[in-house]
Amino acid sequence: MMEPQFDDLQDAPLTRGDDIVLSVKGVSKKFCRSLKQSLFYGLQDIGAELIGSRQQQRTLRPNEFWALQNVSLTLRRGEAVGLVGANGSGKTTLLRMISGLIKPDSGTIRVRGRVAPLIALGAGFSPILTGRENIYANMSILGLSTAEIDARFDQVVEFAEIGEAIDAPVQSYSSGMAARLGFACAIHTDPDILLIDEVLAVGDARFRSKCERRLSELLQQGTSFVLVSHFFQGILNICQTGIYLAQGRLMASGSARDIMDQYEQDLFSVKRERAAFPFLLPPKSPQDSAGADLVSIYFKDAVGRLMEVPVSGEPVYICVRCKALRPLNALSLFVAIYQPAKDNSLALHMSSAYDQETFAVSPGEYELRVFLPHLGLLPGSYTLNVYLKEGSLYVLDAYESLRFSVKGHEKLNRGQYYQPREWQITPK
């Protein structure tokens, strides 16, 4: 098992013993797949704890599995670490052990200072009570005294942008308002360690960037962060270091960017092998055909040579070879490109039909293509869906989730897309 090495970071604070706020050493946790058995094991554990016989647990009982196995990490004051990994890789379990909600089955966790979980926003909110009353209840649960809440009250209301509604019951709030209020409460508790689990998706974009600004302020003031996210940019913006978990094991740790790159690569290798281009589709029998069939899918460069890996910013043709079995009045091509690394979000969608470009064809084989003078996709891995349609609705043939990757001349996977550009300077 790899030990995390943060020392290769230039901007990490100097190693001073008393700067470490969180130290997780060889921590494991097991969970049970069956609820009934899980409850029974719970009773067993309580019994063992009561007779004082509970020790380091190394073995699994029937139906149990390691939700987290031998994970270690160290966090210093003012440092932010990003946890990545697929669902079920143990990220939340780790956060819950750090916040002291559940006990590790082996290993040790040392925490120095106040831990605030940004896991449950608005925990303990009562819909009947007003925003004002709920702020007091919620921040109290997060560990503040009444005097401390009084001192922060105005800041919280201002941050949450609740305004006049502060004296209205929370059940009359929109979901965005309630979430903002919860976030504002949690972030104003002045913690030493902030545990953030996928909560940055709160509110609209403007509020999100406000949250990120507040987080970076806290970071500069010396708060340490453990951030869990599927959203890569969020981690890259805030964290210097990253930890990659898979099936409860620590796969790698190091600089956030390297970890992200590795995670992104692994995200694909477990799914499907990279396709070879041109990608040939199995032939269809005529009775299965809807009138035209896809034969192959491939990319070509500006001069028409086949290419395996398109290059960011360069001209590219996305080509589809197809066979029309009957005359078609309005053959059209839909192309959709998704990014699995960003929650499988749609990166690009193009349709010849929407561009008022449809083709009347007689039976025969054709190469239907779309020319992109500058490929706008950033280097990374993508999946491609193509739909051959008659008009804009009638699907003749389709192929989905064809994996491909885009490379770049330089490492430029920041931002959203490739912008063709020229740099200029003129004396004035």
Place this chain on the structure above:
Amino acid sequence: MSNRYPESEVIYTPESRLRHPWQLIRAMGRDLLAARELAWRLMVRDISSQYRQSFLGIFWAFVPPIVAAAGLTLASNADILNIGETDLPYPVYVLFSMSLWQTFVESLNGPVQAVIAAKPMLARINFPREAIILSQLGQVGFNFAIKLLLIVSVFLWFKIPVAATVILAPVALLHLVALGTAVGLLLAPLGALYEDVPRGLTLVVSAWLFITPVIYPPPQTGLFSYLVRLNPVSPLLVTTRELATTGVLSAPVGFWLASGLAIVGLGASWLLYRIAMPFVIERISA
């Protein structure tokens, strides 16, 4: 930045916390102190949201003992029910005893229900677990204060003489609440895991009422009287009632035995609650 606890370091290990009893007891004491303010907030939150959603409000605290007293008095007057002699007029006897019994039941059900209601919060935030119990006790106290209004008005109406020992009655009442809380706290972690507990508790409570001298005076002979005397609630409830009214105690030994049981039991239950909660939380959350 908050350097309020510069030296405080918390260590989580799989080792049983009972191996370091002194640390455990100190942590319990610290959390109990830390929980006061939160408990107050939670109590205010629960009581105000409860009454804000109710048109009749505290009326609901009065109704059950009044209905019970009225029904039983009618039945007794019609000779359907043969109660025997009570040292107070029967309606007052039932109303007062019923209020005490309900306070006991509330303190018994309280911890179980509070832990079940707070599940989502417990699963996500590490706050002093004592807070929800203290808040529940506060609510028991609040509800009793309302019932006290009713009791005082009925005492005035029936012109019941009150002995000087009435100032000691709250002590006995506290022991009664301690007994209820001890049992409730013992069952609370289990109740969060298994639904059988709250269900079974409802059944047990209704049976328990019949072996407690609430609607009848303590029987003196027979197997049944033996059963009633074994019931630790009986001496606590009877003593509270006697201290407030006649001042003559019928079961002082039983009272001290039951009180000892309540206090020791409360400490033990608290320890168990404390030890068991992390394991319960591990199992209740998704």
